[in-house]
Amino acid sequence: MRLVLLIFSFCDWLQRTPVASYMRASFWAFPLVESLHILCGNVPLLVATSILSARLAGWGLREVPVSKLARGLLPWAWTGFLIQVITGLLLFSSAAAKYASTRIFPLKMLLILLAGTNALIFMRTTYRRVAAWDTAEVPPLGARFAGVVSLLLWSSVLVMGRVLNSAVSLVVAAHLWFAR
Template structure:
C-alpha cells in the first residue's frame, strides 16, 4: 500500500501543488472554508431536529441546510484529497488521520440512518427519540471529526 501512496505523491498535479507558493495555501484555505460551512450547516440542522429554532419550519430549514452541507462536504472532500496527496504516506500512517476517516464514515452512516428513518415514516420533519438521538450523535461525530483534523496538523 505504501507504493500506492508514494505514487500519489509523484503525480504531476501533486508535485505542482507542492512546488507552488500560492496553490497549497489556497487549497488549505478552501478546505477550512468547506469544513466551516459543513459543520455550521450540520450543527444547525441537528439543533433544529433536537428542537431549537422552533419558529423556523423544520422541513424547509433542514432541506436548505442539507444541500449546503452536501455541497460543503464535496468541497472538503476534493480539497482534503489534494491536501492528503502532498504527504499521503505520512498521513496514511497516522492513527489520528485514520480515526478522522473512520469518524467521517460513521457520520455518513448516521446520516443515511436518519434519511432512512425519514423515508420509512414518510415525513420531512422528524422529532422524538430516534431523531433526537441521531442528531446528538451527529453533533458528537462531526465535532470529533473537527478535533481529529486539527490534531493532524500538530503531530
C-alpha cells in the same frame, strides 16, 4: 496486510503525480487549498449540519418545519462535503504516505464514515416518517439522537483535522531536524 500494501502503493503513486509535486513546490498552493478546505468546506458543512442537528435535538428553530429546514440546508452540507473531499485530497496528496501512516488519519476517516452512517440510518428510519413530526417542537427520540451524534461526530472530525496537521508538521519538523 494486502490492503495496507494497496493503500501505501496508492499513496506512493499519488504523491508522485504532478499535482502533488505542485502542492509541495508552490509557496501559495498548500496554504490556499488549506484555507479553502476551511472556508468553503468546513464552514458550510459544519454550519448546515449543526443548524439541522440543533433543530433535530429540539434546541432551536422550533417554529421551522424539519423538512423545510432540511431541504434548505442539505444542499449546503453536500456542497461543503464535496469541497472537503476535493481540497482534502489535494492536501493529502502532498505527503500521502506521511498522512496515511499517522494514527490520526484512519481515525478521521472512520469518524467521517460514522457521520455518514448516522445520517443514512436517520434518513432511512425516523426521517421516513417526518410528516408525522415535521412541526413537533421536540422531535422523536430517534431524531434527537441522530442530531446529537451528528454534532459530536462532525466536531470531532474538525478536531482530528487540526491534530492531523500538527502530527504531520511534527514529523516533518523532526525529519528536518535530523537532516541538519
